Amino acid sequence: MxxxxxxxxxxxxxxxxxxxxxxxxxxxxxxxxRPVINIYLxxxxxxxxxxxCAKISNELSVVLEAHELVGENYxxxxxxxxxxxxxxxxxxxxxNVGRKVSVSYxxxxxxxxxxxxxxxxxxxxxxxxxxxxxxxxxxxxxVTHAKVFPAW
Numbered sequence: 176m177x178x179x180x181x182x183x184x185x186x187x188x189x190x191x192x193x194x195x196x197x198x199x200x201x202x203x204x205x206x207x208x209r210p211v212i213n214i215y216l217x218x219x220x221x222x223x224x225x226x227x228c229a230k231i232s233n234e235l236s237v238v239l240e241a242h243e244l245v246g247e248n249y250x251x252x253x254x255x256x257x258x259x260x261x262x263x264x265x266x267x268x269x270x271n272v273g274r275k276v277s278v279s280y281x282x283x284x285x286x287x288x289x290x291x292x293x294x295x296x297x298x299x300x301x302x303x304x305x306x307x308x309x310x311x312x313x314x315x316x317x318v319t320h321a322k323v324f325p326a327w
Contacts, residue, residue: 179203179244183212186238190231195219199256199263209248212239215256219266223255262321268296271323278303279320280313289313293323 180201187198195218202213216223216231232253239245262268272293278301279288289311295302301318304310 179210179212182242182244183214183235183239186242186244187214187231187235190234190238191216196223196227196231197264197266199267200260208246209250210245211250212245212252214251214253215260216253217256217264217267217270219270228253228255258323258325260322262323265298265315268293268301268315268321269298272296275324275326276303277320277322277324278313278318280317281319282317286319288320290324 180203183203184198184201187201191197196216197219199215199217200213201215204211204213214231214235216228218227232251235253236251239249239251240247256263256267262271272295274293275291276293277288277290278293279286281287289303289305291303291305291311293301294304294310296315299315300312301315302310302312
């Protein structure tokens with residue numbers, strides 16, 4: 176199934192080329208006669224709308240079938256990652272500065288998790304300000320999980 180995810184992403188790249196959308200994750204569920212392909216896209220300049228997802232889904236379906244990667248019986252879901260999915264791509268970190276987050280990372284003392292406000296990111300180090308105002312600098316390479324909290 177990982178091969179299908181890799182090949183799907185390879186075929187998706189030309190469809191996304193020239194725009195601000197990028198692939199965050201591709202999940203393949205099920206197997207055999209009816210695989211479910213979940214594609215999560217994000218946008219460097221804002222959100223992802225339903226029309227964009229539908230357009231990409233239609234274009235990708237044609238390409239998947241032309242390359243005979245899947246039979247006629249499959250499910251293709253194209254959507255934004257949503258609030259419940261962790262940040263995975265460096266571009267997601269860039270666009271979420273200023274938001275409330277929880278970041279898990281590996282420190283010299285072992286694994287740590289810090290909730291707070293994501294105040295800065297320079298592609299190597301991110302800064303999370305704890306509730307008491309103390310800034311914590313975290314090397315991007317040590318981050319194991321990062322999630323944005325919704326703002327109401």
